[in-house]
Amino acid sequence: MISDIVAIIRDYWLLLLIGQYPNGPLGGLAATLMLSVLAIAFAFPVSIALALARLSKSPFLNWPVTALVYFTRGVPLLMLILWGYFLVPLVTGANVPAFLTMLVTLVVYQGAFLSEVVRGGIVALGHGQMEAARALGHSYLGAMRYVILPQALYNVIPSIISVFVATIKDTTLGYVINVPDLTFAASQINNQLLTQPFQVFFILAAVYYVICWSLSRVAVLTERRITRRRAGTAPQPTAKSLKLAALTDQPS
Amino acid sequence: MNTTVPSNNSPMIQLKGVRKSYGLYEVLKGIDAEVARGEVVVICGPSGSGKSTLIRTVNRLEEIGSGSIVCDGNNIHQPMPARELNLLRSRIGFVFQSFNLFPHLSAIDNIAISPIRVKGVPREAAYAKATQLLERVGLADKAHAYPGQLSGGQQQRVAIARALAMEPPVMLFDEPTSALDPEMVGEVLAVMKGLAADGMTMMCVTHEMGFARDVADRVWFIDQGQIIESAPPDEFFSRPQTTRAQRFLSDLRH
């Protein structure tokens, strides 16, 4: 059993890592990570924009975004992916790569979910902070950027991380529109071996687990560092400690 | 900007026929009053009489229904672009009952952030000024403490320093000591006394009658949305004209 798994990894590690590349598109774990990172990197700012739009008093901003959020939250992600895959080329006539379809769908879908988390964090903060900032002359957006969001986002870090983890897991759905990611590579291997589905998909599960677990760890550590800094118990950062932090703490 | 250059003897704050309603309930029923330059006005009155609402209309944290408010030569409630209103607000210091310090920033960052982000003051100048202000409110040693590590009295003193950092010609206080434990009231009042002594124009909602007696040039007594007495403190305290003010003062003493 374990030797099977080792053998599979030995024989197929390159496929699992980068898919058919360079003979085909970049795939495997590399594609999964790229899709995850890009989806999160875009969904996060999108979610803040959506949250601000929903908090806006202007019906032109508020209304369509509210509709979008309700719609997105009420429809299974798989539906959105299939619609995007079949409808967009039909309507626009453009040949959209599956990777891009998947990315955009994930950004919209997770952005909508995340916007509710962000909005909750902002609302939970109460009026006092915004009033204090406005009384000092900050613009609405300035107050958001320097006063409200740093607190609101910090307070909802655990929920934000749940959405990030969900995003990574949801990249597996790209399989249905042939995005050549890690799941796709694993099922290719499974189709070749035919007899070892448990072993193949065990590897798949283990890799996703490690990715998601690492992300949670990074989040917990980040949160702790912010907490310590805000409680003032951390020593004032010096040039040296900053350089050290750059070497040891940066996930990228 | 709507700067009709204020002459030195024009009032700092001028309220004319200010009315405001929440729904059908009229909170301010025609306020006419003036605060001269360098004057300290204490506003008192029963709970719900409209003191907070009134003081919050001066920097337009609340809109008004009708009337006008001119502060330092600027007509605060006329239609204007958001940028201009932000600029006007930055020139009116406001101190809240609940401090409202920014909990994610240290004391000195709380003070320096607005000069940097709103006025574009260079960082070094802003921090030098913030250090000075912390000294002025007696908290030089707390520069890097976070609000959560400060007592109520210390937080309120930082909040005053934060407002002063924008160099406003006028300061508004809405019950600055009401949320404090009794032993901390004195340290905040002392800072406010110092400000008054330096010639700051101040409008101050408070029930600290000792402060009113020592520092105020004038006391406004508000009841049911109207200023029904306006007099120098010794006159107001020794010879209140209306029965409502008499009752209010005797309630305070007991």
Ligand SMILES: Nc1ncnc2c1ncn2[C@@H]1O[C@H](COP(=O)(O)OP(=O)(O)OP(=O)(O)O)[C@@H](O)[C@H]1O
């Ligand atoms: N946002 C609001 N919506 C509706 N009514 C309000 C609102 N804010 C204040 N009021 C009402 O307006 C009246 C005046 O309120 P205000 O806060 O100005 O009183 P106050 O004199 O400051 O009282 P206190 O001494 O309790 O602080 C009160 O009856 C209050 O219930």
Ligand SMILES: [Mg+2]
């Ligand atoms: Mg009040």
